[in-house]
Amino acid sequence: MLPPRGEGAAGDRAIQQALETAWPADLRAGDERWLLTAGxxxxxxxxxxxGRGQWPEVFPGSGRGLAPAFSAARFRVQAAIARRDGRPDRAVVHLVWAGTDRGGAHSDGRITDLYFTRTSQEGVPVWVPQPRT
Structure with a gap:
């Protein structure tokens, strides 16, 4: 059972458990940890x-003064899981998060899916984030 909206950090554990129950793990533990951290x-x-500079392939030209939509101080990931996305070389990181926008409006239970593809760079397998469309 999910907590009511507005529950705050107290409801995060229930959201995490609901995600894990609904979508059983299917990645190697090391891949899952890396994907969760990256996601x-x-x-x-x-x-x-x-941290946009860490992701130049996702945020090209991010130094051009683009104002962030949410306050860094009032942002948190409530829950996250990483799972395969149909093929062994594709994964999705499913995140539930809360934040306060520039206008001061706070909301929780926001959902974002980020996709990654495993490729090889210099013979080493790496997960690469895919651009959001």
Whole structure:
């Protein structure tokens, strides 16, 4: 059972458990950890502007003064899972998050899916974020 909207951080554990129950793990533990870390950082960069330089392939020209949509201080990932996306070389990071926008409106339970493809760079397999469309 999911917590009511507006529950705050107290409801995050229930959301995480609901995601894990609904979508059983299917990635190697190391891949899942990497994807979760990357997915959280990528979402934070997208929503708050913090760390966009780490993702030049996703945020080309991000130094041009694009104002972030959400306050970095009032942003949190409530829950996240990483799972295969149909093929072994594709994954999706499913994130549920909360944030306060520039106008001061706060909302939780926002959902974002970020997609990654596994490729090889210099013989080393790496997960590469796919541009959002």
């Amino acid at each position: 959280r950082a990528l979402l934070r960069a997208d929503a708050t502007g913090v």
